[in-house]
Amino acid sequence: MLINTMRVHTLFALFIHVTHFSFCTSVKINFREKEKEVLDQILGPGRYDARIRPSGVNGTVGQTDGPTIVNINFFLRSISKIDDYKMEYSVQLTFREQWLDERLKFNDFGGRLKYLTLTEANRVWMPDLFFSNEKEGHFHNIIMPNVYIRIFPTGSVLYSIRISLTLSCPMNLKLYPLDRQICSLRMASYGWTTDDLVFLWKQGDPVQVVKNLHLPRFTLEKFLTDYCNSKTNTGEYSCLKVDLLFKREFSYYLIQIYIPCCMLVIVSWVSFWLDQGAVPARVSLGVTTLLTMATQTSGINASLPPVSYTKAIDVWTGVCLTFVFGALLEFALVNYASRSDMHRENMKKQRRQCELEHAASLDATSDLIDTESNATFAMKPLVRHPGDPMSLDKVRQCEIHMQPTRPNCCKSWLSKFPTRSKRIDVISRITFPLVFALFNVIYWSTYLFREEAEES
Numbered sequence: 236m237l238i239n240t241m242r243v244h245t246l247f248a249l250f251i252h253v254t255h256f257s258f259c260t261s262v263k264i265n266f267r268e269k270e271k272e273v274l275d276q277i278l279g280p281g282r283y284d285a286r287i288r289p290s291g292v293n294g295t296v297g298q299t300d301g302p303t304i305v306n307i308n309f310f311l312r313s314i315s316k317i318d319d320y321k322m323e324y325s326v327q328l329t330f331r332e333q334w335l336d337e338r339l340k341f342n343d344f345g346g347r348l349k350y351l352t353l354t355e356a357n358r359v360w361m362p363d364l365f366f367s368n369e370k371e372g373h374f375h376n377i378i379m380p381n382v383y384i385r386i387f388p389t390g391s392v393l394y395s396i397r398i399s400l401t402l403s404c405p406m407n408l409k410l411y412p413l414d415r416q417i418c419s420l421r422m423a424s425y426g427w428t429t430d431d432l433v434f435l436w437k438q439g440d441p442v443q444v445v446k447n448l449h450l451p452r453f454t455l456e457k458f459l460t461d462y463c464n465s466k467t468n469t470g471e472y473s474c475l476k477v478d479l480l481f482k483r484e485f486s487y488y489l490i491q492i493y494i495p496c497c498m499l500v501i502v503s504w505v506s507f508w509l510d511q512g513a514v515p516a517r518v519s520l521g522v523t524t525l526l527t528m529a530t531q532t533s534g535i536n537a538s539l540p541p542v543s544y545t546k547a548i549d550v551w552t553g554v555c556l557t558f559v560f561g562a563l564l565e566f567a568l569v570n571y572a573s574r575s576d577m578h579r580e581n582m583k584k585q586r587r588q589c590e591l592e593h594a595a596s597l598d599a600t601s602d603l604i605d606t607e608s609n610a611t612f613a614m615k616p617l618v619r620h621p622g623d624p625m626s627l628d629k630v631r632q633c634e635i636h637m638q639p640t641r642p643n644c645c646k647s648w649l650s651k652f653p654t655r656s657k658r659i660d661v662i663s664r665i666t667f668p669l670v671f672a673l674f675n676v677i678y679w680s681t682y683l684f685r686e687e688a689e690e691s
Contacts, residue, residue: 270351273341277386278358285360288431289336302430305334305362307422307475308437311444312397317418317453317481319408320540323370324418325401332362332394333437343388350393353384359392362432367421367474371401408539411546412488413682415456421463421476428470435475436460442477453481492535492548496555499528500671503562507664511573511656521563528552528559547682554674558667565663573656 277283291301310329317324336359343349353359366372374396375381381397404418424432441460448455463474503524506517532552539546 269344270348273348274351274353277339277341283338283359285357288360288427289334289338302433303334303362303427305332305364305432305434306437307332307364307434308441308443311442311448313445314448314450314455317404317416317450319406319411320538322404322406322540323401324404325399326420327397327399329395329397331437332364333391334362335389335391336360337390339386339392340390341386341388348388350388351386353386354380354382356382356384356394359384359386361394362434363425363427364422364434365425366400366402367423368403368419369400370403373399375399408542408546409544410682410685411539411548412483412485412492413547414483416453416481416483418479418481419476420479421474423463423465423474424472427472429464429473430470432473434473450481452484452487454484456480456482488548492531493551495531496528496552499524499531500555500558503559504664504667506562506566507660507667511569511660514570517566521559521566524559525556525563528556532556551678554678558671562663562667565659569656569659572659573654575655 289303291303308331310331312327312329315325315327339359341348341351375398383395385393385395387393400420402418402420404416406414406416408414422434424434442458444455444458457480459478459480461476461478463476465472465474503521506520509517509520511517535548535552539548
């Protein structure tokens with residue numbers, strides 16, 4: 236009897252242990268199954284309608300319902316390009332919306348259910364937000380759709396999605412490439428007015444930017460968040476915007492445009508130091524630099540949109556092209572002056588030869604008259620003959636004694652170069668570099684000052 240009683244107690248203890256183990260195991264399994272039960276409870280048919288927006292924060296029974304408040308924030312992952320020609324830029328971001336829907340409240344079982352996760356956005360009500368300045372956009376579906384919805388026990392809903400957008404960015408290129416551009420990202424409600432739906436920036440840190448954001452030709456200096464509500468004939472719609480301030484990296488343009496243009500202008504001045512008789516060398520040098528400068532100018536303009544105003548790069552390339560063209564015209568002037576100098580020298584030689592021949596004929600005639608008249612003495616003519624060199628020297632000496640001239644350094648320096656063609660070359664060697672240096676001073680002081688003024 237005692238043995239049977241012990242066996243009964245042992246079996247009962249074993250039964251209690253197995254039952255307790257089974258109960259604990261079933262509790263764990265049921266805890267995970269509770270998520271399904273909660274989802275079925277709050278999203279089941281006839282319980283939740285995704286077509287109806289949530290009640291506003293200030294909505295009470297018997298009073299007018301307030302608008303649904305949606306808090307917005309996003310994480311800027313990358314900026315792939317900023318296109319000056321199309322005036323657009325491409326970004327990839329993680330976009331988040333958060334709002335309160337009291338119909339989705341559930342029991343968290345003592346904090347064990349922190350939130351419920353959904354991947355189907357059509358199961359709950361969603362704000363009808365759209366990007367007003369979007370040109371193109373797409374979602375990311377590799378490996379799975381990059382989207383989730385979290386429902387918290389208080390009824391708060393968090394919607395997160397990764398998207399890539401190409402957005403329009405109207406640019407002012409007057410200071411290009413010394414400019415700063417402001418590109419906006421605008422988000423607005425399409426159908427709900429401010430009486431039903433209001434977008435607000437999330438408090439604290441509405442916009443996050445990835446560290447070490449690198450752009451090829453721009454630097455993201457800062458960003459500003461603001462509101463941009465729009466009023467139409469159908470009502471007022473809530474709108475948010477963030478302005479991204481980009482500064483163009485000038486080092487690229489300094490190496491690719493400004494320094495090569497300076498070098499071409501300086502190369503065109505080499506013709507001033509070549510002999511004026513080296514016509515093929517000077518012509519080929521001038522034409523080559525002119526064509527190279529024109530090709531570079533057209534290449535720069537091909538990468539920019541055709542705008543109605545003058546850009547800073549247009550002023551630079553236009554003046555550089557003018558200097559190169561002026562160097563080519565200078566050689567044409569030198570060539571013309573050289574031929575004119577040769578013609579003048581030939582005319583002087585012919586005039587001197589005629590005067591000498593005329594003076595010789597006069598002397599021969601006077602000697603013949605003296606010989607035939609058997610005169611005892613000969614009288615020199617009182618009138619100076621044009622070809623008499625002695626008389627010319629005496630007249631010049633008298634003029635020097637009668638009219639003392641003041642020394643002029645420029646004239647005395649230019650007198651070292653007897654021909655006009657040589658003088659033009661010498662003057663160009665000094666004038667062109669001085670004028671180009673003056674242009675650089677005016678150009679950089681003007682546009683750098685305007686850049687600082689716009690920044691302030």
